[in-house]
Amino acid sequence: MVGRLLVEETRQVGGTVAARGGPLAPPAVRIVRGLLVQRIVKDQLRSWGLLPRLLRITRSGGGGGAHTSRVRRRSPTRCRPALLGSTRVCGVRSLALCCAGRMTQPPFADQPATPSDPSRPVRPLVARRRDEEHRAATPLELFFDLCFVVAIAQAGAQLVHALAEDHVGDGVLSYLTVFFAIWWAWMNFTWFASAYDNDDALYRVVTLVQIAGVLILAAGVTRAFEDHDFLVVWLGYVVMRIALTSQWLRAARDASGAERTMALRYAGGVILCQFGWSAVVFAPESARGWIFLVMVIAEMCVPAYAERDFHTNWHPRHIAERYGLFTIIVLGETIAAATVAVKSGLDENDALGDLLPIAAGGLLIVFAAWWIYFVVPAHDRLASSKEGFLWGYGHYGIFASAAAIGAGIEVAVEQAVGSAHISTTAASAAVTVPSALFMVLVWALHARYFKVGIAQQLILPVTGAVILACTFAGEFSVLAAGLVSAAAVAVGVTLTARSADRA
Structure with a gap:
C-alpha cells in the first residue's frame, strides 16, 4: 500500500517538477537510483512486491529516452533509508520530493534513528513501537542469555551436591534463593530491552557491563550455598543494578511527561531495592530469611508502581x-x-x-x-x-x-x-x-x-x-x-x- 502511494506521489511530483522547468527525466528513475543503493530500502521494496517493477524502470531509463542522460546522479545520503523505517508513513509526498531533488533535507529529520541504523554510535534511547513488525531477539540478547547459563549451571551443581548429601531442606532453600537472584536480573534486562533497545554503541557497552555483573554473581553461587555468604552475589548485583539504572535514566532523559516519570520511578526503585539487599548481606544470619522475603516483595512491586500511569512499550x-x-x-x-x-x-x-x-x-x-x-x-x-x-x-x-x-x-x-x-x-x-x-x-x-x-x-x-x-x-x-x-x-x-x- 505504502509502496504504491510512493510511486504515484513520485509521478505527481515529477509532473510538477517538469512543468516548472525541472529535469525532463522521469522522477521514478531518480527515486530508484537514489534509494536502491541502500540495502534496507531494497529489502523494504521487495517486501512490498515493487522491486522487480522499479528495477525495470531503472534499466529502461523510465521512458526518458535521450533526456535520461541529462539526469545528474545525486548522493544516496540525500534520502536516508531510516525514512522508510519511520513510525510515520503519511509523508509520502515529502519523501518523493526529497528523492526528486526538490528538498535539501529529508522529511522527519528530527525523528530518532531506527535501532538497526549504525550511522550514529549514540542515539536517543526512545521507546520502540509495541506493534513493530518482525521484531526478533538480537545477537546481544542471545549472548546475554548464554552468559546467564554460567550462573544457572553453578546453582544446579550446588543443588546436586546438597541433595546427594541429604541436605534437602537447606539445599532447596538456597537454590530457590540464588535462582531468584539470577532470574530477576534476567527479567529486568529482558523487559527493558523489549521496550527500549536501540542497539547503539552505548547501549551495547552498558549491557556488556551487566553481563560482567552476571559472571560475578555466578562466581559467588558456591559461597552462597555452602556458607550462606551472599557478598559476591551482592557485588554482582551492584554492577548489574548500576548499569540498569543508567539505562533507565538515559530513557528518562529522552522521554517526557508520564513516560519520563515512569522511567525515573524505575531508576529510583532499582537503586532503593539495591540498598535493601545490603541488609541481606550484612544483617545477622537469623534475620536474613525474613529480609529476603521483604525484598522479593519490594522488587516485584517496583514495576507495578513505576507503570502506574504509563506502561512500557514491551513487544x-x-x-x-x-x-x-x-x-x-x-x-x-x-x-x-x-x-x-x-x-x-x-x-x-x-x-x-x-x-x-x-x-x-x-x-x-x-x-x-x-x-x-x-x-x-x-x-x-x-x-x-x-x-x-x-x-x-x-x-x-x-x-x-x-x-x-x-x-x-x-x-x-x-x-x-x-x-x-x-x-x-x-x-x-x-x-x-x-x-x-x-x-x-x-x-x-x-x-x-x-x-x-x-x-x-x-x-x-x-x-x-x-x-x-x-x-x-x-x-x-x-x-x-x-x-x-x-x-x-x-x-x-x-x-x-x-x-x-x-x-
Whole structure:
C-alpha cells in the first residue's frame, strides 16, 4: 500500500517538477537510483512486491529516452533509508520530493534513528513501537542469555551436591534463593530491552557491563550455598543494578511527561531495592530469611508502581520469544548436565544397566517439556501489562523447575552408582517433583487458555500427578516418569487433531 502511494506521489511530483522547468527525466528513475543503493530500502521494496517493477524502470531509463542522460546522479545520503523505517508513513509526498531533488533535507529529520541504523554510535534511547513488525531477539540478547547459563549451571551443581548429601531442606532453600537472584536480573534486562533497545554503541557497552555483573554473581553461587555468604552475589548485583539504572535514566532523559516519570520511578526503585539487599548481606544470619522475603516483595512491586500511569512499550511477540529462548537454554543446560553425569558414571563404575533407564527417562522428560512449552502461542496471552507481568513472574517456577530436572537426573545417577547417600525414593523425587511442577506451571500460565474441552484441560494436571506417583517405582522411577511425559504429548496431539477435525 505504502509502496504504491510512493510511486504515484513520485509521478505527481515529477509532473510538477517538469512543468516548472525541472529535469525532463522521469522522477521514478531518480527515486530508484537514489534509494536502491541502500540495502534496507531494497529489502523494504521487495517486501512490498515493487522491486522487480522499479528495477525495470531503472534499466529502461523510465521512458526518458535521450533526456535520461541529462539526469545528474545525486548522493544516496540525500534520502536516508531510516525514512522508510519511520513510525510515520503519511509523508509520502515529502519523501518523493526529497528523492526528486526538490528538498535539501529529508522529511522527519528530527525523528530518532531506527535501532538497526549504525550511522550514529549514540542515539536517543526512545521507546520502540509495541506493534513493530518482525521484531526478533538480537545477537546481544542471545549472548546475554548464554552468559546467564554460567550462573544457572553453578546453582544446579550446588543443588546436586546438597541433595546427594541429604541436605534437602537447606539445599532447596538456597537454590530457590540464588535462582531468584539470577532470574530477576534476567527479567529486568529482558523487559527493558523489549521496550527500549536501540542497539547503539552505548547501549551495547552498558549491557556488556551487566553481563560482567552476571559472571560475578555466578562466581559467588558456591559461597552462597555452602556458607550462606551472599557478598559476591551482592557485588554482582551492584554492577548489574548500576548499569540498569543508567539505562533507565538515559530513557528518562529522552522521554517526557508520564513516560519520563515512569522511567525515573524505575531508576529510583532499582537503586532503593539495591540498598535493601545490603541488609541481606550484612544483617545477622537469623534475620536474613525474613529480609529476603521483604525484598522479593519490594522488587516485584517496583514495576507495578513505576507503570502506574504509563506502561512500557514491551513487544508481546518479542517477550514470548525471549522467554522461549531462555527456556530452550535452560533445558539445554539440563541435558548437558545429565549427559556429563551419565558419562562420569559409566567411566567410573561401568554401570550401564543401572544408568540406561535413568538416561532414557530423563531424555524423554526433557523432550516432553520442550514440546509442551512450545505447543501453544504464548504471545497471544500477553494482551495487557497485568497479564504480561503475571505471565513473566510465573516463569520463575518454570525456569527453576526446568533447571532442577537436570540436577535431579544427576542425583539419580549418583545414587545409582553408589555416590549419593540417599535412598532410591529420595533420588527419584529429585527428578519427579520438578518435572511435575514444570507440567503444572506451564498449564497454569498459558496452556490452559488454548485447550478445548475437559479432556484437553486435564492432560497436564493429571500428568503431573502421575509423574509424582512414579516416585515410588524404585529404580525405574525416572524411566516411568519419562514414559508418562511422552504419553501426555501423544494424547495432547491426538486430542488437538480430533478437535481440529470437528471444527
